[in-house]
Amino acid sequence: MTALKITNIKYFMNKLLNSEAFDSFYLEEASITTYNEFTINGRIIQEFYTKEELEDAPALTKEFSLWKELRPLCFSLIRGNRTPVRFKLVFHVGDRFLEKLLSDPLLTLDPALVKSLHLIIKYEAGTLTCITGTAFHTFVMDKSLDSIWDGALKKSFAAMNIECEEG
Numbered sequence: 001m002t003a004l005k006i007t008n009i010k011y012f013m014n015k016l017l018n019s020e021a022f023d024s025f026y027l028e029e030a031s032i033t034t035y036n037e038f039t040i041n042g043r044i045i046q047e048f049y050t051k052e053e054l055e056d057a058p059a060l061t062k063e064f065s066l067w068k069e070l071r072p073l074c075f076s077l078i079r080g081n082r083t084p085v086r087f088k089l090v091f092h093v094g095d096r097f098l099e100k101l102l103s104d105p106l107l108t109l110d111p112a113l114v115k116s117l118h119l120i121i122k123y124e125a126g127t128l129t130c131i132t133g134t135a136f137h138t139f140v141m142d143k144s145l146d147s148i149w150d151g152a153l154k155k156s157f158a159a160m161n162i163e164c165e166e167g
Contacts, residue, residue, distance in 0.1 A: 026063070
């Protein structure tokens with residue numbers, strides 16, 4: 001687990017809300033506080049959809065909605081003349097990126113033990129922080145995936161010219 005403080009918040013927010021940079025992530029939860037506190041549970045309610053819709057759209061059979069589906073809603077809550085009081089977004093790494101990380105030769109644990117990789121984006125009191133996390137189906141002492149995930153996020157941020165510092 002690592003915490004990265006974003007140094008250019010405006011640039012990061014533009015990447016998050018106005019580009020496809022994070023669209024492959026799944027949104028578990030969003031909490032946005034402006035004039036009200038808005039909470040979004042990203043879990044897909046499959047009972048809402050017809051059998052045909054579920055067959056035609058495999059993404060609907062996942063546990064969480066993709067960020068690209070909920071990004072416009074979150075953008076509408078965050079944008080405006082005033083900065084939000086705070087917000088917190090809890091993401092899960094997308095399938096392709098997760099597969100790539102799990103195939104890393106430096107990984108020393110069984111990939112079947114991995115439940116998910118998280119990215120938590122928190123804004124409060126003028127500070128924007130991105131925190132990585134890992135979740136497993138059982139307790140593991142191996143931290144190789146944590147290192148791989150932390151390194152991959154830093155590399156991705158560098159490729160997107162997102163300025164950050166540890167801490």
